[in-house]
Amino acid sequence: MKKITLGGMQASDIVLGCMRISDMAVSRVQELLETAVEEGINYFDHADLYGHGASEEVFAKAMGQKPSLRERIYLQSKCGIRDDGGLFRYDFSKSHILKSVDGILKRLNIDYLDALLLHRPDPLVEPEEVAEAFELLHSSGKVRSFGVSNQSPMLIELLQKYVNQPLVINQLQFGVAHTPMLDQELFFNMTADQSVDRSSEILEYCRLKDIAIQAWSPFQYGFFEGVYLDNAKFGPLNDTLDAIGRKYGVSKAAVGVAWILRHPAKTQVIVGTTNPERLKAMCKGSEVVLTREEWYEIYRAAGHKIP
Numbered sequence: 001m002k003k004i005t006l007g008g009m010q011a012s013d014i015v016l017g018c019m020r021i022s023d024m025a026v027s028r029v030q031e032l033l034e035t036a037v038e039e040g041i042n043y044f045d046h047a048d049l050y051g052h053g054a055s056e057e058v059f060a061k062a063m064g065q066k067p068s069l070r071e072r073i074y075l076q077s078k079c080g081i082r083d084d085g086g087l088f089r090y091d092f093s094k095s096h097i098l099k100s101v102d103g104i105l106k107r108l109n110i111d112y113l114d115a116l117l118l119h120r121p122d123p124l125v126e127p128e129e130v131a132e133a134f135e136l137l138h139s140s141g142k143v144r145s146f147g148v149s150n151q152s153p154m155l156i157e158l159l160q161k162y163v164n165q166p167l168v169i170n171q172l173q174f175g176v177a178h179t180p181m182l183d184q185e186l187f188f189n190m191t192a193d194q195s196v197d198r199s200s201e202i203l204e205y206c207r208l209k210d211i212a213i214q215a216w217s218p219f220q221y222g223f224f225e226g227v228y229l230d231n232a233k234f235g236p237l238n239d240t241l242d243a244i245g246r247k248y249g250v251s252k253a254a255v256g257v258a259w260i261l262r263h264p265a266k267t268q269v270i271v272g273t274t275n276p277e278r279l280k281a282m283c284k285g286s287e288v289v290l291t292r293e294e295w296y297e298i299y300r301a302a303g304h305k306i307p
C-alpha cells in the first residue's frame with residue numbers, strides 16, 4: 001500500500017474509519033483490524049462521537065489482544081461535537097477540547113494520539129482557546145499532530161494565526177458521487193449551478209498549504225443517503241467502474257478508491273466498511289493508477305457534467 005507523509009508520519013493512503021464499529025463484537029473488530037494491518041493500513045480514524053465513545057472502546061479491546069500493534073499504527077480521533085441528548089452543538093472551547101482528549105485516551109487505552117482533529121466548525125470558536133488547548137496537549141505529549149475536519153480555508157487561516165502547531169489534515173467528504181470541490185473548479189465563472197461556490201476552493205487551498213485531505217464517506221452520495229456501489233440509481237457509474245475494474249483485475253470499490261487517489265492533492269481515503277472481505281478488495285485501489293481518460297470517464301459516468 002502506498003504511503004503519504006503526514007506531519008512526521010508515513011501514513012497509508014487508505015485509512016480504516018471506525019464510525020460503524022460501535023455495536024460489533026470484539027472478535028469481529030479484531031478480525032477487521034488484523035485484515036487492515038495485513039493489507040498495509042497503518043492509520044485508523046475515530047471520533048469521540050462515534051457510538052458515543054463505544055467505537056473507541058471496542059477498538060481498544062480488539063487492539064489489546066495484540067499490544068505490540070500500538071507502536072506500529074497511527075491513531076487519530078476527533079472532538080468538538082457535543083451531542084446533548086440528540087441535539088448537536090459544537091464546542092471548540094479549551095476546556096471541552098482538553099476534557100475530550102482525556103476521554104479519548106482513556107477509551108482507546110493509550111498514552112498519546114497521533115493526530116487530533118476538530119470535527120465540525122464551531123461558529124463560536126475563539127482561536128486563542130484552541131491554541132492554548134493544542135499547546136498543552138502537544139507539550140504534555142498527549143497529541144502529536146493536529147488538523148481539522150469539514151473546515152474552510154479562512155477558518156483554517158484563522159485557527160492557524162493562533163495555533164503554533166501546523167494543521168496538517170482536513171477531513172472532507174469526497175468521492176465520485178460527492179464532488180462539489182471539483183465541480184466548482186470546472187465551472188468557474190459560469191452561470192451553471194455547478195459554479196456556485198460550496199467549498200471556498202478548499203481543494204486548492206489544501207494543496208497550496210500541503211494539508212492532507214482525508215476523504216470521508218468515499219462511497220456515499222448526499223449526506224448518508226446510501227452508497228453508489230451496486231445501486232441502481234448509479235447504473236452507468238457501476239458499469240464504468242466494473243469495466244475499468246476488470247481491466248485492472250480489481251473490484252468496483254477499488255476503482256472508486258483509485259479515482260480519489262488519482263487526484264494529485266495529498267489524499268487519504270477513509271473507508272468505513274465493517275466487512276473484512278470488502279476491505280481487502282478496497283485496499284487494491286491503492287495500487288491502481290487510473291489514466292486521465294479513465295478518471296474523466298468515471299466522473300462523467302457519475303452524472304457530472306464537464307463544460
Ligand SMILES: NC(=O)c1ccc[n+]([C@@H]2O[C@H](COP(=O)([O-])OP(=O)(O)OC[C@H]3O[C@@H](n4cnc5c(N)ncnc54)[C@H](OP(=O)(O)O)[C@@H]3O)[C@@H](O)[C@H]2O)c1
Pocket residue numbers: 016017018019020045046119149150171172215216217218219220227229230253270271272273274275278
Ligand atoms: N469528518 C466527518 O465529518 C466524517 C463524517 C462521516 C464519516 N467520517 C469518517 O469516514 C469514515 C467512512 O465513512 P462511511 O462509513 O460513511 O464510508 P463509506 O466507506 O463510504 O461507507 C461505508 C458503508 O458502506 C457500506 N458498503 C460498502 N460497500 C457496499 C456495497 N457494495 N453495497 C452496499 N453497502 C456497502 C458499508 O457496509 P459494510 O460495513 O457492510 O461493508 C458501510 O455501511 C467513517 O468511519 C469515519 O471515520 C468522517
